[in-house]
Amino acid sequence: MKNYIKHDPWKIIEEGFDMKNHTASESLFSLGNGRFGQRANFEEKYSGKSLPGNYVAGVYYPDKTRVGWWKNGYPEYFAKVLNAPNWIGINVNIEGEELDLAKCKVSDFERILDMKEGYLHRKFTAELPSGKKVKVDAKRLLSMTDDETAVIKYQVEALNFSGKISFTPYIDGDVKNEDANYDEKFWDEVGKEVSGNEGYITVTTKKTDFHVCTGMKIKLFLDAKELEIKPQALVKDKYIQTRIDTEIQKGQTLCLVKYAAITSSMNYEKHEVLGACHKALVRACAKSFETMLKEQAHWWQAKWEHGDIIVNGDVAAQQGIRFNIFQLNQTYTGEDERLNIGPKGFTGEKYGGSTYWDTEAYCLPFYLATAEENVSRNLLKYRHKQLDKAIENAQKLGFKNGAALYPMVTMNGEECHNEWEITFEEIHRNGAIAFAIYDYVRYTGDKAYLAEFGLEVLIAISRFWSQRVSWSEAKKQYVMLGVTGPNEYENNVNNNWYTSKIAIWTLKYAQEALEYVKQTEPTRYTEILEKTNFNFKSENEKWSDIIENMYFAYNEELKVFMQQDGFMDKEQILAKDLPMAERPINQNWSWDRILRSVFIKQADVLQGIYLFEDEFDMDTIHRNFDFYEPRTVHESSLSPCVHSIIASKIGDNKRAYQFYLRTARLDLDDYNNEVHEGCHITSMAGTWMSFVKGFGGMRIKNDKPYFAPYIPEEWESYSFKVNFRQVILQIFVSKNEISIHNLSEKSIQLTVFDKDYNLNAKSKISV
């Protein structure tokens, strides 16, 4: 745990330079614009510990699988959004001395992530070994409005000397991934050019042949007056630079503006990538830094207008929730249906930038409520586009007849993960993808999506479930053997309650969807049946049989759902009895000990209750929460948010708030001492859920938004906004008041605490 981040409602602030926090700060202060992103590496040379990170969304390298013992069905590669050319680099040399914060006396260091306006700001005074002092002020942004461009404004003031100074802006494509399986570099050079103050370099990923062109154009100002510069170019393998030698007088400020553009063959033909990069750079330069910053602030203003959460009376909580919202919006803008959300976003290499079930289970609700409908729709279409690959993947594992198993980890639809207990057995992900369709449809009302894309996916997933269960002659019921649930601290168990639950739910929903499409779009219905070669009679009947005869582990005595068969054979000790020195158990216990213990990484029975809440009465929810919560060690960042929501649901407000705290500032306070690897982007959406669904009690019921808000004792008031079918609602909650304000031009029907309201445009109700 760290606590060096200064509390502020709109800014993430680091004051003073401590090298040991640098890699964590590189993660926290990351920038992204959905199209590309980067860790907060320094512009100037830094010889201290750093994890360089620049990433271009969708551009990946298939790194050959590394495994000790091969199992049939393992993938050949792990797709990695690879570390891309570094375009921020600006080396600064003062009278022969290199500016390098690892070798200077640094004072007045401040690093600020301005979340309101969307830029990174860094200030410091550095005393070089010779005693020369400079004051540096660097701002940079990755444009949200023109997502091929970015800009850096880098100012150096000579505090106590006059003399020669040279700036060497460069683009370095000779970079590597720290997590490369075989220590290889992933890029080859295609071409490069530098002339005057401008340069381009095009590189291509090995094997996948994605072309990425990165361009830069430099302007230099002395005390705000632009200088004519005659830079000297130098090129090396996968590297270009352009050096500017100039002079500075004591008290003067030199300001270098580095415009950058990044284009790739994701969006252009390979031969056009360079031209497009050139055009993007022209656009950026035409605007100037100040205009780009203004556009950026404007974009974020609109974003916050729709999706902000305000907490009064607790700056730390305010900062925490805004940081989560900010990072989510930097990671995924929803404009490109080929893209998705990696668990670390653009903030680190871990998890390879690939797509996990996190997207459907945790991120979708956030984007549904805070972004345009199309953003969520694109997240769904991403999986629809990969349906054929999911069918292939299931075939590899012996499934037939168009059954689909979506991968645990993927870039292009192919499975990338290689632990058998996860790759082959953590199949609940398939259910999350089905549930996301339902979640999207109930939120947006876009039932047409079913006929267009959803039903095909639901059929293929249902086929998987119907083949994955088997008949137990002993139980005279269907069982699901050999699975790993979301609680990954149990592997290869039988009848994981959550997995069976979501499987059966999928079958039912697929039947409903079939019926709906049949009724509303009979032609399309026939088309889908033909395309999928769906035998309505036999397949549908089989599904009904499974729905009716599925086995679920249940403990009659305790009246709780059993996480899996045999769970009560474990030693029933509680997380509170674990010595602190042994926690987290995943860093202190061998894997077998974790597996045979009762301890739960994230409680999947509660995950199921969260998803299918309406099926259970309050007592049941209570009993299951009281049974599973004390056994849960929350060693998944995705765990506390669901517990928080359920605690809110059952009125255990105190614990709801405790769980919330555990997730809201997880990264800012670096609870698990792992932020240097990157931020927990997808669990940030879980934090948002525990706020809006937990404290706000938001649900969708009967096609209408439903709220049951309360306020944690520690706060004065809070408010959040959600976007429901083109209506922006602002929910305000204080100790004395709950009000809901319709900020839109449309009226809306909604429910608060089981009472229905009709809320006119621009009007407000208080409860």
Next chain:
Amino acid sequence: MKNYIKHDPWKIIEEGFDMKNHTASESLFSLGNGRFGQRANFEEKYSGKSLPGNYVAGVYYPDKTRVGWWKNGYPEYFAKVLNAPNWIGINVNIEGEELDLAKCKVSDFERILDMKEGYLHRKFTAELPSGKKVKVDAKRLLSMTDDETAVIKYQVEALNFSGKISFTPYIDGDVKNEDANYDEKFWDEVGKEVSGNEGYITVTTKKTDFHVCTGMKIKLFLDAKELEIKPQALVKDKYIQTRIDTEIQKGQTLCLVKYAAITSSMNYEKHEVLGACHKALVRACAKSFETMLKEQAHWWQAKWEHGDIIVNGDVAAQQGIRFNIFQLNQTYTGEDERLNIGPKGFTGEKYGGSTYWDTEAYCLPFYLATAEENVSRNLLKYRHKQLDKAIENAQKLGFKNGAALYPMVTMNGEECHNEWEITFEEIHRNGAIAFAIYDYVRYTGDKAYLAEFGLEVLIAISRFWSQRVSWSEAKKQYVMLGVTGPNEYENNVNNNWYTSKIAIWTLKYAQEALEYVKQTEPTRYTEILEKTNFNFKSENEKWSDIIENMYFAYNEELKVFMQQDGFMDKEQILAKDLPMAERPINQNWSWDRILRSVFIKQADVLQGIYLFEDEFDMDTIHRNFDFYEPRTVHESSLSPCVHSIIASKIGDNKRAYQFYLRTARLDLDDYNNEVHEGCHITSMAGTWMSFVKGFGGMRIKNDKPYFAPYIPEEWESYSFKVNFRQVILQIFVSKNEISIHNLSEKSIQLTVFDKDYNLNAKSKISV
């Protein structure tokens, strides 16, 4: 499956040269003398596909673990008996042309492994691209009587030409392992020298710093007359050679004898290794090839005298069983308690030459019955020496108070394997090590072993079991959660019957051993209790409590032991219903499909019944066999032998013979198309067991050997010899007669078919 090996009672014969069989033959024709061994690579250059293999027992390299996803408790390295300097090399150059069978027309090729006398013989005629023809005759042996020495006699006859010929004998230490995790080479050079017809090279293993010196000395004969030679030396990094240029006339035969010696720092101080190698070479040269061959034949004669099995009426069966006995004796001679038996012996790289539970469960009975008592005792002491490491290993996994978990795979006592479901959960190996003590004591009568070494091991293993079980409040019994049984087609299951069975058996036997040592050696008893800090009252009581209250899965309806909890929830289909195209399932099914299927790699319930046979009545054995056999796919080479023994036991002679066939010629006929990787050395001991314990019905009952022999229909007669407490018994069985001959100078009491006999020295009974 292949069938190119010619049937012969005493020889393994390959006739004709087929390049595609070469790597398989390299395995089959392997030589070893317990101290070092090698694959049957060619002496002369061979540019075709080959797996070079020379191994020095006990000399290993700790290859850094390669794993996709690290788990706490994984080992840092996998120990590999590494590919050692190649000392067989003799390049042959004829008038500028290299002799290379991959580039010649080869005729009259014959490769013979003479099992009676213990040498490899190869003959061929090769026509070089120029049309020159030579006839080559090469014999080599690895001396059993002086296990630091070896010799090759390599004869070349010029069939159709006269001209220049040069021989280049060499030693090449610049070799690598095909299975190196990171494609590194494992040897560094220490020193080398060549002068005249003699040369030495000393290399050292990286990290472990084992020094190995390999020496050679050359003699050349023309038509049996020794020539004076003036060889030219050449050295390179980790390589020495000495070239002899000479002339040959049509019809003449040149004969090169290459004496070799191998010494290592296993047996000498590092600075003595070279001197020892020199001395060994002097010894070998003093003898000449013919004397060495004579000594070798003599050694094998004695070995066969004690341990041969004779089958009349079936040459294939005769060859199969002799091959197994021959390879076992080549692999392990029992003279060095630091050594053990790798699953592939000296015949390939696979499994790294490390020690598995195979030693105790399969090999020990073979050495007990065919070798001196000391050989088995050394196998047991190997584990006793590693007890401290086994305790450390258990500590890593959270066990306390001197509990020991022996590693799954080891070289020096440290765990080397890195699959969690095996490393941490396939803990039944601990039971096999305890059982081996019992097996040794009951066979040899050496009860003193318990006080000397056995009891300490039994206490430590029992402590492990007593901590590894846990109390199930639900069952009100002790359970054993999260284990992998010998049937590795189930992972992380609860209450694997076999593992629980051997655990409880261990506790009981440890109690007996405690009592025995207390009664017979009270001083030593006190010493052991103090050394192990054993609290007799509390620990012994706990063990009794577990023994009395252990849960075993059992099916009341079928009256069979259940392999594990939930086994009857599986789809109950049978191996016979599996399509041939899907077998072996481990090459055709994904791992999850194998795991949730009913199919069994090797039936561990039957393994338990085999070990603890006396506890079960015949009906119980029958029922369990009838239940598990049809579900077993025998995809472990260790599987069929146990099924064969049980089939013999229950009188299902036909199936016993079928299972026997499956194991006896497993390698010679290459059933699984994998012999190119090496021979299944440890399962060869299983084959021996299925003969002696199956057909011969041999057991130890009441301190006496017991036999219940029968003969498979297909045979005329068979006989085998066993060594029981210094008495050699020859059991002869034909259709009409069963006789037992005491070949020793001591009388013996024994039981045949439940009738007791007293058999005087040198006398015989017929039954």
